[in-house]
Amino acid sequence: AAGAGAHPPVVMIVLDELPLVSLLGPDGRIDAERYPNFAALAGGSTWYRNATGVSGWTPYALPAMLTGRYPEREAAPHYSQYPDNLFTALGGLYRIKAEESITRLCPPSRCEQATTPEQGLGVLVRESGRLLGRIAAPVDSRIDPEDSYRERTAAEAGLDAAEPVPDDPKFRWDTLDDNQPARFTAFLAGLRPDTRPTLHFLHLLMPHSPWAYLPSGAHYAAPDDLPNDGAGWVDLARARHLAQLGYTDRLIGETLRTLRATGLYDQALVMVTADHGVSFRRDWQGRGMDAIDHAANEVAWVPMFVKEPGQRAGRVDDRNWEHVDLLPTIADETHMRVPWRMDGRSAKAAPRERADKRFYDRPGQPVTVTGGVPAPLPPIPVDPLVGTRVGDVPVGGTATVANRDAFDAVDPAGGGLPAMVWGTVPDGVPDGTRLAVTVNGTVGAVVPVVPPDAAGRRFAALLADDRLFAAGANRLDLYRVGDDGTLRRLTLS
Structure with a gap:
């Protein structure tokens, strides 16, 4: 049997569409004021600051x-x-609890995850049989590490083969509308110590668009067809x-608190x-x-934090990490x-000698990306009027507010x-006019x-501060801001 600690629990969260530069403050560190929990994670783990993904499209990036x-x-x-993937490599020895999103890389014979009713009974019967065997055994159960490399049984092969083999890389695109916080809650509920080594895996479509959450977690509605590029829209x-x-x-933060509370x-x-x-570079x-080609620092470089078992102090490693x-x-x-055979190199091995990166917009067609740890982006300017009170x-x-x-x-x-x-304002209002x-x-x-835009809208504003709102009726006003800072209230329709 494996010695204690030889096969530690693994907790892995893959976020989606998150540039490293979004987390950085002006000093190049994780912005602890805006993102205290990412900063806490960095403070107790190894931050591979020069980490890059290999593709900008999840169906290619995640399998890599x-x-x-x-x-x-x-x-x-x-x-x-x-x-041949993480789940099949660990699946014989490790219990796998996976919350995948638009991929299905964990086969049913290896993975404790939501399955269709046809598959669910087979998984339930097999897992119940294993549990009963452990309970009824006259001696403590033993886990054979070689089990992870054994051939699957015919029953397991049949279970995996029962699912149709998809051709389209977007075959799970309909899950994009799934409630991501609810999936996160299910993942969180599974973070419990286990006598068997366990992999807890979550691919969460956050902070991926559609953007619909404030920092507090409050949900808001917005048109699906708002432009993401062009003057005003990209900001x-x-x-x-x-x-x-x-x-x-x-x-x-909830993940870290749960891990500490459970001892994991x-x-x-x-x-x-x-x-x-x-x-988010204009154009x-x-x-x-x-x-x-124009903003590789925002597309390719991603956060990568690794907390080893027993690690307490944070450190930064600027090796050329690729995913x-x-x-x-x-x-x-x-x-x-x-x-x-793998193309990657363990962080426990010597760093790769080359400094450039491999990026695949299309499989089999690598392009070379150069550059090191990205510098922080300039913050979005905050107008001095924000937070002030307006009188008569x-x-x-x-103006029209939709x-x-x-x-x-x-x-x-x-x-x-x-x-x-x-909404929109009359055609005579010049582009660039400020609206408060x-x-x-x-x-x-x-x-x-x-x-x-295509729908005729000429302005849109995000009101990210929850403290603006009260329960019940709230008064909404728009003001045209003159070049000299004077305000004129607009009649709304």
Whole structure:
């Protein structure tokens, strides 16, 4: 039997669409004021500050992370297409509790996860049989490490083969609308000590768009077709991304608190990363090759934190980490042998000599990305009017707010707030005109008037401060800000 600590619990969270630069403060460290829980994680783990994903598309990026191999071909992120992966490498020895999102890399015979009714009975019967065997055995059970490399039984092979083999890399795209906080809650509930080594895996589509959460966790509604690029729009997209990242930070905090409360924190190998980033550079928003060519620092570089079992002090490692290094590092930390060739290099081995990066917009077609640890991005400017009170001012103009009715009966206790405001102003109002948006007399945002988008909207504002709102009816006002700072209240329709 394996000695104590030889195969530590593994807790792995893969976030989605999170550039490292979004977490950085002006000093290049994790911004502890905005993201205290990421900062706490960095303070007790090894931060691989020069870590990059290998693709800007999850169906290619995540299999590379979990197989240790660069993307070579277009294939659905399914265990039938990637039979050699983290889950199959650990699955014989480790209990696998996986919350996947748009991938299905863990086969049913290895993984304790939600399954279809047809598969569920087989999993239940097999696991119940194993449990009964342990309970009824006259001696303590023993786990054979070689079990992770054995051939599957015919029953297990049949269980895995019963699921249709997908062709489309987007075969689970319908799960994008799943309630991500609810999936996180299920993951959190499973973080309990176990007599058997356990892998707790979560791929969470946070802070990935659609952006719909404030840092407090309050949910807000917004049009699905708001532009993400162009004057005014790209800054709004980044502000919404950062607000949702604030909520993601709260989820990381809940994870750390749960791990400490259950005693798993000291025992476990804890890894938190993201599959790729995203650019908020004007005219190059997104994460395709155009964004890589102009803003690789935002698309390729991602957070990568590794807390080894028993680690207490944080440190920074600037080696050239690529996400194919993830599985080799896990194998070394868990003392497991991976029986296939990997392109990655364990963090316990000597750093790779080359400084450039491999990035795949398409499998089998690597491009070279250069650059080291990215510098922090300039913060989004905050207008000095934000947070000030507005008294009586003259009326001067009109505006239309599409969701004005949402302010008539606000219910903060229900978890939702009308934190997005959007609409239009008359054609005669010049582009670039500043609009101040107030709730109950306090300025919550100042945004520019822009050329109309496809739906005719000329402004949209995020009101990220929950303290602006009260239960019941709330007063919404818009003001046109003159070049000299004077305000004119707009009549709303």
